[in-house]
Amino acid sequence: MAAASGFRTVEPVEYYRRFLKENCRPDGRDLGEFRTTTINIGSITTADGSALVKLGNTTVVCGIKAEFAAPLADSSNKGYIVPNVDLPPLCSSRFRPGPPGEEAQAASQFVADVIENSQVVMKEDLCIVDGKIAWVLYCDIICLDYDGNLLDACMCAFLAALRNVQLPAVTINEETGLAEVNLKEKIPLTIRKEPVATSFILFDTVMIVDPTAEEEDLATGMLTIVTDEEGKLCSVHKPGGSALTGAKLQDCISRATARYKEVKKLIDKVIKSVKPT
Amino acid sequence: MRKRYGEARGWIGAMETEQKKCDSGDLPSLRRIVCEQGLLSRPDGSASWMQGDTSVLAGVYGPSEVKVSKEIYDKATLEVMLRPKVGLPGVYERSREQMIKKTCEAVVLGTLHPRSSITIVLQVITDAGSLLASCLNAACMGLMDAGLPMGSLFCGVTCALDADGNFTLDPTAKQEKEAQTVLTFAIDSIEKKVLMSSMKGTCSVEQLQQCVAASQRAADTIFQFYRDSACRKYSKW
Amino acid sequence: MLARAVMADGGACEAQKRIGRVVMPGEALLLPGHAEADGERLRLAANGPQKGRLVCGPGLRRGGEGLLVTKCGLLRYRGPGSGSGGVYWVDSQQRRYVPVKGDHVIGIVTAKAGDIFKVDVGGSEQASLSYLAFEGATKRNRPNVQVGDLIYGQFIIANKDMEPEMVCIDSSGRANGMGVIGQDGFLFKVSLGLIRKLLAPDCEIIQDLGQLYPFELVLGMNGRIWVKAKTIQQTLIVANVLEACEHMTAEQRKQVVAKVLEN
C-alpha cells in the first residue's frame, strides 16, 4: 500500500497508465463511468432559484437572483442572463483570493456561450415592458469543493437552478408607469432547451469521462460536449490539447447523448419531489 | 555622408517589406490570405496575418526568463495575450486566450525549454469574421518565425452553417451573423486531427462531422500557404 | 515555387531530396540505410559522435523511421567526414538565442555574486562565469571585471536542465581572444542566422566590408556583434551595413558598399 502511494506521488503519469491498461481508474470507475451525481434544489431561500450539485466530491452551488433593469437600446425586447462562475480559495488550495482567475473566467464564458447557443431561456421572455423594463437573471455559480469536471457540475447546477426559479408577478401601474411586484404570485421561468454538458479528458488517445481534479492535471486534453433534448449539439468545446479524429469525436457524442438522459431524469425527479403537483 | 547612407537604408527597408510579403492569391473557398513574418523588431518572432479583411498581429517572445511563481520545472510556461481592437480584454478574450494557449501547448515542444517562458501576444487589428481562426493562424506563423520547436503545425478554420445546412468556409462578419452555427477548429498538420473546437449556435451531429471534414480540406490550403510563405522568406537567404 | 510538388502535410519523404529546401515543423524525413541510428537526440556539437553515426542537429529530432522537423528553415547536410556519419540540421532565422555548449558568445555582466559573475547572454537564463575562468586569474589575482562590461566567452555547460556556465579560457588555459571586450566600440543585435553566415569561412560580407577601412569585429553566436573602427562614424557605417545585410541580396550589398566607398 505504501509502495503504491509512493509510486503514485513520484510517477503519477505512469501510475495512471497502468490503470488505463486495465481499462479502469484509480478510484475504481470504468473509463466511461460518471461519479454519483446528486442535485438539491431550492436550498437557498434568499435566492430566486438555487441548486446544489454534487458530482462525486465536486460541489457546486448556483443561486439565481432576479432584478429589474432597462433593456439595451439595440435589443429593447430582451432581458439579460448574467452567468458568473466563482472559484473561491475555499474550494481548492490552487485558487488564490482576489478577482476571478483564468479558469473561473473561462468557465463563466463557457456557460455564457452555452446559454447563447442553446437559447435555454429566450431573452425575449425576460422582457416586461418593451424598451422600459426587463428581468436580469444574475446566475452566480460558486464552486464549494473542486475535484474536477467543473463545467459539467456548473451546467447542471445552472440548469437545475433555472428550473427552480420562481419570479414574482409584475404588473405595470397605469398611473405611475412604474412596475408593481406581487410577491404572493410566483411564476416559473419558461425553459426552452435543457442543455447538459458531458466532459472528457484525453489521455493521449484514450477518452475518459467525468475526470477528477487529479486526472485533469495529468490529462493531455479536455473536451466538453453539450447536447439538448433533440440530440442537437449546443457546444463542442475543446480548448486545445491532444488531437482528436472525427471518429473519436463521434464516440464522445454518443456518450454525451446517453449522459443527457441520465441528467435529465435526475433533474426532473428532483423538481418533481419539490413540487408535488 | 551619413544622410546619404540613411537614404540607402530607407530604400532597403521598402524593398524588404515588398519582398517579404506573401500573397495567396484567390484560394478556392477561402478569402485571400496575406501574411508577413518577422515584421516587428522587438519580439523574437512576429507575424501579421490577414484573411479577407480580418487582420491579426502576433508577437512571440521566448524562450525567455520566467517569473518564479509561474515557473514549471519540466517544461516552458506558455502564455497567450489577446488584445481586442478597442478597450481592455474581458472574459471573452480570456476564454479565447485559454483555447489558443492550450492549442499551442499541444504542438510546441515545451519540454525542450524547461523553466522558461514563451509569450504570444495577439493584437486584433480588424475583425471581419473568422477572428478566432485568424488568431490561431497568426499565432502559428509567429511561433514559426520565432523558431520555437514544434511537433507539428496547426491552422484555424472557421465554418458557418446557414439555416438550410449549407456551409461557408472562412465566413465574413456578416455571414457569421446570419449563420445558424459558426464552428471554429484548429487542425494539426500531421494527421489533420482536431486540436481545438469552438462553437456558436447549435447543429446536428452530421453537420458537425461535415464541417470537420470541410475544415480538414481547407487546412491543406492553409498549410500550403504556410509553406509558400516560408519558401519565399528563405528564398533570398 | 520549389515546394509545390511536396504535400503540405509533410508526408514523409527522403531526407536526401529535401536538402537545401524549406522544411516545416512536423515534416518527417526518411533516412534509408540509417536504421541503426539510435533514438538518442544528439547535438551538432556533441563531442565525438561514433564513427558512421548520423548526427541529428538543431531543428530536428528523431522519431518514426527517421527525423522529424521541429523548426521552419532550410535543411542542411554535411556529408560523412572524419569519424562522423554526416549531419543534418535546419538553418532557421531565429532571433532568440538558446545556449549551446562550445558556442562563443558576447555577454553583458549584470551582477557580481561572490565568486561568480552573472552574465546576460540573451537566453532564458543568465549564465554564470567564475572569476577564475580568465587567463592568469588566481584567487589573489582577480580579473578586473565590472558590472556592465562586455564579455566574450565560451559555454562549457549548456543544457536545458542546468544554469549555463561560461569561461573565458580554452582547454589549455589561454585566453585565445576571449575575455573582457575593451572600452568604447558599438554593440548591436542581429538574427542568429546572419551571425552563422558571417562566421562561415570566407564569408563574402566580411570581405566586402574589409575593403572599406580597418575595423575590429567580435561576433557572438548569440546574435550580438561588437564593432570598433577608427572613428565613431566609421563604426556606425559598419554596424549599419551589417544590420542591413539581414535582408539584402549579395548584389544589393555590393552596391551599398560601392556607394560608401565612393564617399
Next chain:
Amino acid sequence: MPLDHRRVPGPEESQSPLLFVAGGAEEEASEARRDPSALQPLFARVSLLSQAKGSAFVELSGGTKVLCAVYGPREAGGGGEARGRLVCEFRRAPFASRGARRKPSERDPALAQALQEALSAAVRLGRYPRAQLEVSALLLEDGGSVLAAALSLFDLVSACALCRRGGEWLLQPTEEETRRACAQLTVALLPSLNQVAGLLGSGEGGPPESWAQALRLGLDGCQRLYPLLRESLLRAAKAHLPLRNLQLKRGTLLHRVLQNK
C-alpha cells in the same frame, strides 16, 4: 464605477424587485414573542470538503448557512516570522442576502478581521513558524447571526450573537430581528479556558449595565453551544479515526483542549 473585466458583464444598473412590491410597505411580520435566551437549532458538520485540510458547515434554523475551509500550513511569503500567520477571508455569495444582489467583488474585511482576531486566540500559531494558515469562510445564505455562525465553526471558539431591541437582548437573532435591532453584539468564547476570544458590538446599546447584561447572556449562550459543536467534531473524529492526523488542525486542537482539561 470601473468596469469589471474579469466577469461576464451585465446591465449597468439594476434594482431589486423588492423595491417595487405592491403596497409599498414591507409585510408586517407577526411578531411572536420568544424566549430571549433561546438558541436557534443548529446543524453542524465537519470535514465535508475533499480538497481542504479541514472544513465545516454550520446551518442555523433561521436559514444562515456558512461553509468554512482551512488550508495550510504552507510556506508564507515574506520574512520568516517565529509565529505562523493566520489569514482569514470572509465572502458572501452574491445571492446570500435578501434584497438587492451584492456585487461579487465585495468582500467583508470587517468580518474577516473579527474572525481573525477571534481565531488567533485559539490557534497556537507558535507551532507553525514561517507558515501561513488560510481560513476562508463563505456565507451561502444570510439568516442573521452570521459572524456567530462563522465563528462557531472552529471548535474551540463558540460564539453567540445578540441583538438589543428596546430594553431586552435577544440571543441569536434571526435576520428579521437583526434588521430591526438598534444594537448588536457578537461574543466569541474559548469555553474550555472560559476566556472571551472575540467581541464585536455596534449600535447604540444604552447604559453600560445593559451591555454587561448582554455579554452575560452571550457567554451563557456560548457555553450552551459548546457541547453541540464538540459532539459533532467528536462524531467526525470517530468516523475518520485512521485519518485523524489529516483531520485538520481543528482535530489536533481539540486534542490539546482535552489535554488541558
